[in-house]
Amino acid sequence: MSGRVTAVSSNGEYAFTKPNRDSITLLAGLGVEGDVHAGVTVKHRSRVAQDPTRPNLRQVHLIHEELFAEVGEAGFEVGPGDLGENITTRGIDLLGLPTGALLRLGDGAVLEVTGLRNPCLQIDLFQDGLLKQVAGRDEGGNVVRKAGIMSVVREGGVVRPGDAIEVELPAGAHRPLERV
Template sequence: MDARVVAVGRDAEHRFSKETAPVIRLLAGLGVAGDAHLGVTVRHRSRVARDPSAPNLRQVHLLQRELLDEVARDGYAVAPGQLGENVTTAGLDLLALGTGTLLRLGGEAVVEVTGLRNPCAQINRFRPGLLRRVLGRDERGAPVRRAGIMGVVLTGGEVRPGDRIVAEPPAGPHRPLAPV
């Protein structure tokens, strides 16, 4: 199966979920037009409190539909956008990508993968018990974050459901994703 965009969303307010839309516009160096996380510097509230001048490595949040399908089998009905993602994907294992991977979305937009979303307690406020489905532990006890990935916009453009996604790994050795 080709990798595809399933849904896109944005929200001008700092709310947990994002409303889906027929199209979003990515702006180079900024993020999603009309989204509360748009900007060169951090916009996520907890990160602004720590250092408002830090670069915004979380301009775009991507989440794979396969996770939504999995949690649905566990009894958690979650629609695209409800976990706060801007782009819901299908057919691409986002969590296996390396830092610096380029994602070509549709005909124009390019997003560079910066790292993992660090799931937080807001997920349990949205659906009690869901956090343990998207934040697990490996055999060594280390956290396994499955709530999507983050990226920055290198090239702007419109992104719509049905758009093709092409992943281009960076040169050099694979660098696993870490929380950003």
């Protein structure tokens, strides 16, 4: 399975959206250089309030560009970086990846998929009603999260729009993504 990076984004300050960049540098064990969410321990405000010593499993946030077209059909206008992601992709079923999948991108960077982003109410502050488009329930009543995936940086490197992404699935049984 392979795809492409369509945009990269980062922000050194807490804000919902992240400005697009020409490139981002991934730092092993930390996240995106200069991004407010980079670090060994949790950096998202709600997680810090609960326990600031927990490991940061949300170093790098990825969203599939195909989601923008999907929510666009419902009348929402969303683009790269608008939902706070660091890397926007095309051509990979991010939500269908198993826990532990490796994403090889850029000039040697490697991300390990840790889980699903748990969309929050800030999405509705960005555009009223958007939260229901990226989080809901299926026919069986199970929660469905579509606001991207989270990962940690295993090997650092520079990532740019246009870079290829190669997926390496982990050995063993497929462990579906859960929220992190």
